[in-house]
Amino acid sequence: MAEQIITGIDIGTSKIVSIIASVAGEDRTPRIMGFATVDSKGVRKGQIVDIAHVSSALEDCIEKAERMAGIKVNSAYVTVGGPHISSINSHGVVAVSQPDADINASDIERAIEAAKAISLSSTREVIEVIPREYIVDGQSGIKNPIGMSGVRLEVNTHIITASVTNLKNIERCLTDLGIAVDGFVFSGLSSSLAVVSETEKELGVVLIDIGGGKTDICIFVDGALSYSSSIPIGARHITNDIAVGLRISLESSEKIKLFLMDKKNLKKKLDKDNLSKKDDIDVSDLNLLEGLSTVSYKTVIDGIMKPRLEEIYEKVFSEIEKSELSNQVPSGLVIVGGGASTVSSVEVAKHIIGMSARVGTPQHVTGLIDEIMYPQYSAVVGLLLYAKDYVEEKAKLNIKDFNSILRSFSVKGSVKKVIGIFKSYIP
Numbered sequence: 308m309a310e311q312i313i314t315g316i317d318i319g320t321s322k323i324v325s326i327i328a329s330v331a332g333e334d335r336t337p338r339i340m341g342f343a344t345v346d347s348k349g350v351r352k353g354q355i356v357d358i359a360h361v362s363s364a365l366e367d368c369i370e371k372a373e374r375m376a377g378i379k380v381n382s383a384y385v386t387v388g389g390p391h392i393s394s395i396n397s398h399g400v401v402a403v404s405q406p407d408a409d410i411n412a413s414d415i416e417r418a419i420e421a422a423k424a425i426s427l428s429s430t431r432e433v434i435e436v437i438p439r440e441y442i443v444d445g446q447s448g449i450k451n452p453i454g455m456s457g458v459r460l461e462v463n464t465h466i467i468t469a470s471v472t473n474l475k476n477i478e479r480c481l482t483d484l485g486i487a488v489d490g491f492v493f494s495g496l497s498s499s500l501a502v503v504s505e506t507e508k509e510l511g512v513v514l515i516d517i518g519g520g521k522t523d524i525c526i527f528v529d530g531a532l533s534y535s536s537s538i539p540i541g542a543r544h545i546t547n548d549i550a551v552g553l554r555i556s557l558e559s560s561e562k563i564k565l566f567l568m569d570k571k572n573l574k575k576k577l578d579k580d581n582l583s584k585k586d587d588i589d590v591s592d593l594n595l596l597e598g599l600s601t602v603s604y605k606t607v608i609d610g611i612m613k614p615r616l617e618e619i620y621e622k623v624f625s626e627i628e629k630s631e632l633s634n635q636v637p638s639g640l641v642i643v644g645g646g647a648s649t650v651s652s653v654e655v656a657k658h659i660i661g662m663s664a665r666v667g668t669p670q671h672v673t674g675l676i677d678e679i680m681y682p683q684y685s686a687v688v689g690l691l692l693y694a695k696d697y698v699e700e701k702a703k704l705n706i707k708d709f710n711s712i713l714r715s716f717s718v719k720g721s722v723k724k725v726i727g728i729f730k731s732y733i734p
C-alpha cells in the first residue's frame with residue numbers, strides 16, 4: 308500500500324495538539340514526523356466557546372507541526388468530547404436477502420442501517436456506529452457473519468452522538484485554516500485505541516481520560532465498546548481548588564500542582580524536610596509571585612487535591628453504575644489524560660471505584676515519540692491509529708463506492724468513517 312500521510316488534531320481544554328504521521332510499508336505503524344502542542348484558548352469543558360481564540364491557537368499549533376514534518380496539512384482527523392457526547396446501544400434486524408446463499412456485506416450494511424434508525428433530535432449527529440455483535444437465526448455472539456447461512460440477521464450496535472453546534476464549530480475553525488475534516492472521533496474512544504490492549508477489551512475494561520475540563524469514559528465488554536460518556540469535570544478543577552484554598556493565582560496554583568505531581572520531586576522534598584517531623588514542603592524554587600516559600604502537605608494534598616480527585620472518581624463511578632456494566636469489567640481501569648498524573652490518582656481511583664487501575668501511555672507508534680509518551684497525548688495518538696485502520700479497511704475491502712457507503716453514516720458533508728462496521732468483512 309502506498310505511503311499515507313495522516314494528521315490528528317486534539318482540541319482540548321488545556322492544550323491543542325497536532326501530530327503529522329506517515330503510514331507506509333508492510334508494518335504500517337504510524338511514524339510521527341511532526342508534533343506540536345500549544346496552550347488552548349477558547350475551549351471550556353471540551354467545547355469551543357470562542358472560535359477566534361481557538362482558530363489562532365490552532366493555526367500556531369498546525370504551523371509548528373507542519374514545519375517540523377516539512378508537510379502542508381490539507382485535512383485532519385479531530386477529536387470531539389465534552390458533556391454533549393452521549394451514547395446508545397441499538398438493535399437492528401433484517402431478513403437475509405438470499406436465504407439459500409451466504410450472508411454478504413450488503414446484508415450487514417442493511418442490518419446496521421436498521422440499527423441506526425434511532426430517533427435523534429435535529430441538534431444531534433451520529434459520529435460513530437460500532438457493531439458489537441451479530442445474531443444469526445437467534446445464535447448470538449457472532450463477530451463476523453459473512454459466509455454464514457441463515458434467514459434472519461440481527462446486529463447490536465453502539466452509537467455515539469454529539470451536538471451539531473459543537474461539530475460545526477470545530478469544522479469552522481479548521482476550514483478557516485484551509486483544513487478539511489476527515490472525521491470526528493470521540494476523544495475517549497480515540498484514547499482507548501492508543502492505550503487499551505485487545506485482551507483488556509475482551510475481558511472488559513473502563514477507559515478514563517481525565518483532561519483539563521472534562522473526563523471521558525469508555526467501557527469495553529466482550530471486545531466491543533458498549534458505553535461512552537463525557538462528564539464536565541477535570542484536572543483544572545484541582546488547580547482552581549488550590550488557588551482558592553491557598554489564596555494564590557491560578558498560575559501559581561498550577562505550578563504547585565505540577566511540582567507535587569513529580570513524584571521524585573515530592574519524595575526528595577519530603578526526605579529533605581523529614582515529613583514525620585515537619586509538614587511543610589519547600590516550594591521556594593518555584594519563585595511564586597505571591598512570595599510563598601512553603602506549603603503544607605496535609606493542606607494541599609490531603610485537604611485540597613485528594614477530595615477533588617475523589618469527587619472526579621465518584622462521578623466516574625456513577626457513570627459506570629449507570630452503564631449497568633460494572634460487573635463485566637474485570638480488567639479494571641486504564642487512566643489517561645493529564646489528570647492521570649495527579650498525585651495519588653491511581654490509589655484514589657482504586658479506593659473510590661473498587662477496581663484495579665493503571666495509568667496508560669500511548670503505544671503503537673514510532674518516529675519522534677519522545678515528547679508524546681505521556682498520558683495526555685493518548686487521544687491525539689489514537690487518532691492516527693483510528694485513521695490507519697480506516698485507510699487499511701478501505702483498501703482491503705476494495706469496495707468501489709466505499710465513500711458513498713461511509714457518507715450514509717456521515718456528519719453532513721464531511722466524508723466520515725465507520726471503523727469497525729466493516730471489520731467483520733475482513734478475514
Ligand SMILES: Nc1ncnc2c1ncn2[C@@H]1O[C@H](COP(=O)(O)OP(=O)(O)OP(=O)(O)O)[C@@H](O)[C@H]1O
Nearest residue numbers: 319320321322518519520521542543644645646648
Ligand atoms: N505532566 C503534566 N503535564 C501537563 N499537564 C498535566 C500534567 N500532569 C497533570 N496535568 C494536568 O492535566 C490537565 C490537562 O490535561 P490534558 O492535557 O489531558 O487536558 P486537555 O486534553 O487539554 O483537556 P480536555 O480533554 O478536558 O478537553 C491540567 O489540569 C494539568 O494541570
Ligand SMILES: [Mg+2]
Nearest residue numbers: 319518644686
Ligand atoms: Mg483531552
